[in-house]
Ligand SMILES: NC(=O)C1=CN([C@@H]2O[C@H](COP(=O)(O)OP(=O)(O)OC[C@H]3O[C@@H](n4cnc5c(N)ncnc54)[C@H](OP(=O)(O)O)[C@@H]3O)[C@@H](O)[C@H]2O)C=CC1
């Protein structure tokens with residue numbers, strides 16, 4: 001039995017809580033929202049973030065971070081990318097120094113261009129860390145459906161240990177050494193899912209959807225490599241794997257947000273779509289690194305109101321012809 005603490009009572013934190021509680025680990029989830037805590041402890045439900053799923057008995061929640069962190073061996077940080085700095089500033093001091101911090105957000109911090117691993121390393125130098133990413137819808141994982149993901153850490157022995165500790169019968173973790181590549185794949189696929197959703201929402205057809213996914217993957221690989229990721233990582237579960245999932249299913253909140261963009265629907269009540277926060281900084285990073293990333297730039301322009309979907313499609317199609325592989 002391992003002692004897990006989970007920071008974040010949203011869809012993914014709760015799903016991971018289900019996974020590890022069911023696997024027999026001591027699993028305590030920290031949520032700042034009292035109603036979420038009460039719902040998990042009293043009703044075995046998280047009605048706000050993971051409706052319709054009965055949570056296992058073994059999963060408990062608290063709004064006392066010290067209680068969650070008590071002798072924790074693994075601390076999963078499962079808050080949105082833009083909230084991670086604040087969460088670490090508030091809670092980092094309570095994390096036992098030898099606990100493995102596992103970063104689960106998929107995004108890039110807007111103001112600084114940092115990935116989660118950089119945020120944690122700067123705030124908590126010396127803390128062992130791993131990054132978890134790959135195709136994994138919270139509702140699927142909470143229901144016990146199978147998937148495979150990547151767990152990356154800087155040192156091979158730590159990555160192997162993390163993969164062993166975080167794997168269950170239904171959740172197969174592949175160890176990797178490329179932390180930045182895994183983070184880049186997880187963050188960029190969300191931006192591309194917005195584009196794929198917009199294409200489908202605008203009624204442009206399955207061929208256009210496949211084309212945007214494929215050319216989006218070229219951008220993911222280019223920018224991921226420029227940011228320091230290894231090419232093979234970006235073709236793995238956290239790159240191609242999660243791109244395929246997120247760009248093809250309305251179960252994805254990013255794809256659903258893109259669908260609403262394409263249809264011209266109101267987006268105010270939609271759930272968290274990390275790509276909305278990552279698009280502009282991703283486009284900026286591409287520019288800084290001299291990377292051609294027209295789809296990412298177009299998503300950023302649509303979100304900022306600089307371009308509508310029809311004009312964006314027109315301008316993508318009107319670019320000068322080029323070789324498929326340069
Ligand atoms: N959902 C999924 O299928 C998957 C999500 N992810 C990634 O995991 C991350 C989290 O996503 P998800 O759980 O789905 O998001 P949700 O929107 O479902 O939940 C976010 C949670 O984070 C909490 N939170 C935000 N800021 C803080 C803070 N400073 N301190 C403590 N708690 C905080 C929120 O609390 P409050 O309610 O109080 O605001 C809420 O409980 C994202 O980066 C996402 O891309 C990765 C894989 C799968």
Ligand SMILES: O=C(CO)COP(=O)(O)O
Nearest residue numbers: 134135136137252253254
């Ligand atoms: O990252 C995810 C699946 O791997 C979840 O995708 P969404 O955040 O788009 O729902």
